Amino acid sequence: MPDLDQIFDRHAxxxxxxxxxxxxxxxxxxxxxxxxxxxxxxxxxxxRAEVHGVVSFYHDFTAxxxxxxxxxxxxxxxxxARGVEALxxxxxxxxxTSVRLSTVYCLGLxxxxxxARVGDRVHARLDEAALVRLIEDAR
Amino acid sequence: MTVVRxxxxxxxxxxxxxxxxxxxxxxxxxxxxxxxxxxxxxEPLVEIDGQGFGPASPVDVAQILAxxxxxxxxxxxxxxxxxxxxxxxFARAGxxxxxxxxxxxxxxxxxxxxxxxxxxxxxxxxxxxxxxxxGRGGAGFxxxxxxxxxxxxxxxxxxxxxxxxxxxxxxxxxRMLMEGDPFQLxxxxxxxxxxxxxxxxxxxxxSEYPQAIAKLNAAIELSRGLVAPFALEVRVGAGAxxxxxxxxxxxxxxxxxxxxxxxxxLPALEGLFGCPxxxxxxxxxxxxxxxxxxxxxxxxxxxxxxxxxGTMPIQLAGNIRHGxxxxxAFGISLGELVNxxxxxxxxxxxxxxxxxxxxxxxxxxxxxxxxxxxxxxFAAADALIGHAGVVVFDDSADMGxxxxxxMEFCAAESCGKCTPCRIGSxxxxxxxxxxxxxxxxxxxxGALPQMHNAPKAARTLEEDLALLEDLCETMQxxxxxxxxxxxxxxxxxxxxxxxxxxxxxxxxx
Numbered sequence: 001m002p003d004l005d006q007i008f009d010r011h012a013x014x015x016x017x018x019x020x021x022x023x024x025x026x027x028x029x030x031x032x033x034x035x036x037x038x039x040x041x042x043x044x045x046x047x048r049a050e051v052h053g054v055v056s057f058y059h060d061f062t063a064x065x066x067x068x069x070x071x072x073x074x075x076x077x078x079x080x081a082r083g084v085e086a087l088x089x090x091x092x093x094x095x096x097t098s099v100r101l102s103t104v105y106c107l108g109l110x111x112x113x114x115x116a117r118v119g120d121r122v123h124a125r126l127d128e129a130a131l132v133r134l135i136e137d138a139r
Numbered sequence: 140m141t142v143v144r145x146x147x148x149x150x151x152x153x154x155x156x157x158x159x160x161x162x163x164x165x166x167x168x169x170x171x172x173x174x175x176x177x178x179x180x181x182e183p184l185v186e187i188d189g190q191g192f193g194p195a196s197p198v199d200v201a202q203i204l205a206x207x208x209x210x211x212x213x214x215x216x217x218x219x220x221x222x223x224x225x226x227x228x229f230a231r232a233g234x235x236x237x238x239x240x241x242x243x244x245x246x247x248x249x250x251x252x253x254x255x256x257x258x259x260x261x262x263x264x265x266x267x268x269x270x271x272x273x274g275r276g277g278a279g280f281x282x283x284x285x286x287x288x289x290x291x292x293x294x295x296x297x298x299x300x301x302x303x304x305x306x307x308x309x310x311x312x313x314r315m316l317m318e319g320d321p322f323q324l325x326x327x328x329x330x331x332x333x334x335x336x337x338x339x340x341x342x343x344x345x346s347e348y349p350q351a352i353a354k355l356n357a358a359i360e361l362s363r364g365l366v367a368p369f370a371l372e373v374r375v376g377a378g379a380x381x382x383x384x385x386x387x388x389x390x391x392x393x394x395x396x397x398x399x400x401x402x403x404x405l406p407a408l409e410g411l412f413g414c415p416x417x418x419x420x421x422x423x424x425x426x427x428x429x430x431x432x433x434x435x436x437x438x439x440x441x442x443x444x445x446x447x448x449g450t451m452p453i454q455l456a457g458n459i460r461h462g463x464x465x466x467x468a469f470g471i472s473l474g475e476l477v478n479x480x481x482x483x484x485x486x487x488x489x490x491x492x493x494x495x496x497x498x499x500x501x502x503x504x505x506x507x508x509x510x511x512x513x514x515x516x517f518a519a520a521d522a523l524i525g526h527a528g529v530v531v532f533d534d535s536a537d538m539g540x541x542x543x544x545x546m547e548f549c550a551a552e553s554c555g556k557c558t559p560c561r562i563g564s565x566x567x568x569x570x571x572x573x574x575x576x577x578x579x580x581x582x583x584x585g586a587l588p589q590m591h592n593a594p595k596a597a598r599t600l601e602e603d604l605a606l607l608e609d610l611c612e613t614m615q616x617x618x619x620x621x622x623x624x625x626x627x628x629x630x631x632x633x634x635x636x637x638x639x640x641x642x643x644x645x646x647x648x
Contacts, residue, residue, distance in 0.1 A: 015339075015412065016374075018394030023346075023375060044394075057396040057554075059378030060346055076308030076548075077494055077541070078530045081457035082485070105380060105498075105548065107347055108311040109150050110530065111179040111455060111462025120349040124153035 004036065008043045018044060018054055022061055030065030068100045069138040072117040073131070075103045078110035087114060090128045094135040101135065141168045141204065144186040146233070148175035148318050149350040150311070155196060156183035162197035166204060174319025176233030177464030178220050181212065186233075191215035223480065225442070226466045227429045227450050228422060229312075231320045238357050243322040249365065251428035251435070255330045263334040263431065264290055270436040271448025272427070276302055276383075276420030277496065277525040277621065279447075279514045282427075285417060288407040289335040292415035297337040299328050299369075300392065300411060300418045303344040303351070304376050304383040307497025309456040309528030313421035315464055316452075317344070317351040320425070321358035327424035329366040330431055331417050340369060341411070343388050345376040380552035384620045385418040387554055398554045399620040420526070422452055443469035447513045457494075457530035458484045467512075474508030477531055488533035492636070494541075496525025498548050499625035501632035502538060523628065539640035542633040543571040549626040560623025563614045567630065570607050577643035578603045604641075607634070 007024045011017040021040060025032050032040075032055045041051045055061045073091060075084050095101035109115040112124040116131065118138050126134065143163045145156050160170045163185070176184060181193030185203060191212040192203045202208035212218060215233065226232065235242035243249070255263045268283030289297060301324065305313035316324060328340045344352050355373045363370075379397045382388045386400035389411050410416025426449065430439050439449045447469035453476060455462045460482035477483070477493055484490055492502040501522035503510065510520055517524050532541075546567035553560045566584070573580050578600025585593035598606065611627035618624040634641060 016392050016394040019374065019377060019391060023377070050395075053396050054394065057379065057398075058376075061377060077498060077544070078309045078457040078528075080541075080544070081530055081532045081536065104347060104378075105552070106306055106308045106310075107149075108305060108314040109153050110309045110311055110457065110528065111459065112150060112154060112182070113457075115153060117347070122149050122153040122350075124150060 004039050004043075018046075018051070022055060022058075026061050030067065031062045033063065066100055068098060070100045070102065070118070071095065071135050071138050072102050072104040072107075074105070074107045074109070074113060074115045074117075076106040076110075078106070079113035079115060082113040084114035087126070087128050087131050091131050091135060094132040099135050099138055141187060142171060143168045144171045144173045145183055146175040146319075147172035147237070147350075148182075148315060149348070150179055150315075151175055151182045151184070152350070154182045154194065158197050159183045159185065159195050159200070162200040166200055168204070171236060174232050174235060174237050175315060176215060176221065177229065177315065178218065178461070179463040180461050184215070186215055189214050189216065191218070220461060220463070220465070220480065224466050225450055225468055227439070228316065228323075228426050228452055229320070229464060229466045230429075231323070232315065232464065235320070237319050237321060237354055238361065240322070240361055243320075247432065248322055248428075249326060251431035252326050252329050252333070252366070254433065255333050255431045260290060260334045260336065263330060266436040267334070267427065267430060270430040270439040271443070271446070272423065272430060272439065273447070273514065274420060275422035275426070275451070275526065276385075277523065279524070282419060282423050285407050285419070286331060286334050288405070289337070289415045289417050292408050294415045296339075296412070296414045297335055298411045298414055298416040299331045299335065299337045299340040300389065300416055301328055301340065301342040301421055301424055302383065302385060302388055302418055303342050303348075303421045304388060305348075305421070305526065306345060306380040306383045307499075307526050307528055309494065309497055309530035310454050310526045311456070311528075312452040312454050312464060312526070314348055314351050316421055316425050317348070318354050321354050322362055323428055324355075324421055324425045325358060325362050325366060325371060327427035328371060329369050330427050331419065331424060332369040335415070335417055337417065338369065340371045341392055342371065342373050343376060343382070343392060344373055345382075346378055379554075381554040381620075381622055384622065387620070388418065389416065396554070398556045399622075401619060422526075444511065444513050445469075445515055447515070451512060451524070451527050453512065454526075454528045455481045455531075456528055458486055458533050459529075459531040460485050469511075469513050471512050472508065473503060473510045473512070473529070474505070476512075476529060477508065481529075481531065484531060484533040486533045486535075488535065490531055491534045491536050492532045492538060494530045494532070494629065495528070496523040497528050498545060499523070499621060499628060500525050500528075501628040502541065502636065503632070504636045521628070521632065523625065537640055538633040538637035539571065539575050542630045542641070543568060543575070545626050545629040545633075546571060549622060553622060557617070557619040557623060559614045559617035560619070560626070563610055563618075563623065564626060567607070567610055567614075567626075570603060570610065571630075571641070574600065574603050574607065574641050575643065604634075
């Protein structure tokens with residue numbers, strides 16, 4: 001288990017270190033727990049309310065870990081224009097409860113949607129079969 | 140040995156470029172990974188001795204090497220999609236390796252910075268003003284004037300912040316620039332720092348762009364000595380669309396909630412940590428090295444129309460046959476872009492609407508396709524250029540649903556600071572739902588006992604439509620920033636041009 005102090009040390013001397021720290025905590029622990037919020041507040045001389053306010057503002061930070069593999073499906077306008085909404089039911093069925101299928105607004109692949117992201121890999125030109133395969137492979 | 144060039148841009152990767160590259164390597168070729176030419180329907184696009192093959196998959200490798208592949212498109216640079224463009228910001232697209240300092244220097248890299256250093260700050264600002272460069276993020280504010288304000292502002296510490304939080308659907312030019320030509324952005328920021336007396340710079344990139352983040356970090360490391368004493372750092376966003384708004388972005392950089400700040404004070408006077416700060420979009424800063432080269436400012440100002448000078452990297456997206464990056468001088472018509480260059484819809488059906496400028500941009504019907512790409516012409520037509528994303532919809536699109544989505548998106552992404560945006564967007568979703576169900580239904584919120592002034596009887600459809608107009612006006616003029624302020628654009632334009640899509644449907648949707 002990585003140490004919170006190590007993360008704080010990594011960002012020592014940085015201007016506005018809260019977001020970089022939260023990214024590292026989310027990455028290391030899979031969430032930013034209330035305990036972590038308390039420790040971060042202490043380390044940065046902020047109130048717990050200030051830290052919690054930031055954590056709860058951004059979509060990327062979660063209060064609880066979710067160990068399931070994550071698939072992000074873009075459902076913004078450009079992907080809608082290319083038919084992503086017709087794929088959603090099949091994607092949800094394929095994901096079931098074992099894959100965390102979430103909506104993202106834009107992966108910047110707008111000329112070649114529908115698009116999805118798994119980890120740091122992106123996928124474009126998805127049809128129903130390709131998307132279902134992608135979700136099944138993510139399990 | 141055959142040298143094969145394949146892009147490592149995120150879009151090429153998403154279309155399978157790595158597998159194609161591996162197949163060529165396995166066939167004994169030397170594979171060079173370059174930036175993308177921006178012809179997205181051809182990705183993964185393979186280049187051998189200037190000849191293009193695309194879209195290529197690993198099974199095409201043998202035929203491509205034998206010269207018998209049906210994917211051949213001839214000489215890439217002569218392709219009509221590229222030949223019609225005027226590329227300044229994207230002059231290197233497809234031609235160089237993104238992280239090669241050698242390629243960058245060989246294609247005129249750092250010339251702008253060297254000249255800027257020789258000229259001195261005041262003359263640099265003067266050249267940027269003379270070029271007519273306006274902010275490419277959407278607002279279109281003259282970049283040179285902003286720099287002048289920062290340069291003249293008192294303060295020992297000053298910052299250059301690059302807004303790379305490209306969250307608008309239908310836009311990807313920032314991403315392509317950061318992944319394909321990161322040194323050009325760094326050079327532009329170094330020039331801005333020199334001109335304004337800034338010591339530090341931040342590039343705020345959205346977390347949805349992992350490849351861009353990796354490329355920028357590597358490029359900053361490689362060029363550290365070249366831009367010193369200016370020091371640069373990448374900061375990663377955390378999934379909040381509103382952080383593309385400059386004051387919200389500054390709050391986020393400071394480690395706060397990404398809430399919008401009231402203006403004034405302008406960020407140019409009191410920006411990051413209260414210090415004078417240049418906040419410019421990726422494309423604005425990336426246009427600067429070209430402008431600062433010998434004669435660059437005059438050449439830039441000679442392009443375009445009216446007060447929209449220079450070139451705009453336009454992004455053709457959505458349901459379009461030939462999607463990708465099309466950089467050209469301002470003044471090109473929307474119809475030319477969509478029908479001639481983009482080849483109409485990918486589905487082959489008629490074009491119903493295009494949304495220009497992202498989720499906050501108006502839906503434009505084909506009847507207005509003579510509209511020239513120009514900030515003022517778009518504003519006069521109640522539309523915006525924004526970041527120049529053009530998203531095409533075919534006739535299967537339900538514009539009533541798209542209007543509802545605009546409100547829904549605003550509700551999901553509102554920072555919550557101002558009431559018109561935070562509450563208006565949610566009420567807007569409910570109202571559009573009632574209208575689409577045929578009207579004449581009671582408003583459950585209006586029926587609450589504490590809503591003393593709301594009518595208790597159900598409104599008619601006409602009254603609901605009038606209420607939607609009122610709501611849009613309140614959001615447009617009462618919101619703190621463009622998120623709430625521009626959400627009415629897609630809603631009103633959809634209502635104006637496709638009122639039939641707001642009528643009650645017989646079944647479903």
